[in-house]
Amino acid sequence: MNIIIKKYKESDFGDLVELMEELQDFIVNIDPMKRLRRLPLYGKIYTDDLLKKIKQNQGIIFLAEHQNKVIGCVAGIIEKQTKYDLVRCKPTKPGKILELIVTKDYRSQKVGNLLMDKIEKHFKKAKCTVVYTDIFEPNKGAYKFYQKLNYKSRLIYMIKPI
Numbered sequence: 001m002n003i004i005i006k007k008y009k010e011s012d013f014g015d016l017v018e019l020m021e022e023l024q025d026f027i028v029n030i031d032p033m034k035r036l037r038r039l040p041l042y043g044k045i046y047t048d049d050l051l052k053k054i055k056q057n058q059g060i061i062f063l064a065e066h067q068n069k070v071i072g073c074v075a076g077i078i079e080k081q082t083k084y085d086l087v088r089c090k091p092t093k094p095g096k097i098l099e100l101i102v103t104k105d106y107r108s109q110k111v112g113n114l115l116m117d118k119i120e121k122h123f124k125k126a127k128c129t130v131v132y133t134d135i136f137e138p139n140k141g142a143y144k145f146y147q148k149l150n151y152k153s154r155l156i157y158m159i160k161p162i
């Protein structure tokens with residue numbers, strides 16, 4: 001399969017919105033607490049906010065394309081350590097993966113690996129020393145995917161209804 005990985009440009013906005021909607025639907029579907037949802041305005045609002053974060057934090061978005069069709073994306077930013085971070089953590093330059101999705105019909109064909117390879121190389125070139133991401137705990141598939149790429153767990157977010 002001939003997959004092209006390219007940098008996001010403004011004309012890809014509609015495709016990016018669709019991917020963000022598919023990602024949210026996926027997460028809503030696996031939420032055991034049924035706490036999450038996707039309102040009709042979600043795609044545009046969320047994608048606008050993502051693009052803002054990308055612009056403000058030396059971020060980048062790569063899209064995967066097959067036969068001129070967008071089939072996945074990865075988005076990431078480079079974080080700056082504040083003086084508060086530095087009193088409790090050694091100096092590091094973290095790259096953070098904000099979003100990752102491969103559209104349903106194209107999963108398990110190494111597109112996710114291609115996207116991750118591209119963004120990790122981008123972070124290395126920018127002299128990042130670590131790369132990290134947040135995962136929704138019920139998303140066992142994504143957890144296994146990242147484990148295979150040698151990511152280790154660091155934080156656990158806990159919640160209970162009261």
Ligand SMILES: CC(C)(COP(=O)(O)OP(=O)(O)OC[C@H]1O[C@@H](n2cnc3c(N)ncnc32)[C@H](O)[C@@H]1OP(=O)(O)O)[C@@H](O)C(=O)NCCC(=O)NCCS
Nearest residue numbers: 100101102107108109110111112113135141142144145148
């Ligand atoms: C997670 C996701 C991006 C992976 O992309 P993908 O193209 O399907 O993954 P790849 O084909 O590149 O798989 C790479 C490796 O991860 C493993 N893997 C991928 N998805 C997996 C899953 N659901 N369960 C177990 N292992 C999985 C593959 O078996 C493969 O292992 P191998 O290298 O030993 O063969 C994709 O499944 C997806 O978009 N999922 C829904 C959205 C999502 O969860 N996004 C991440 C949010 S944190």
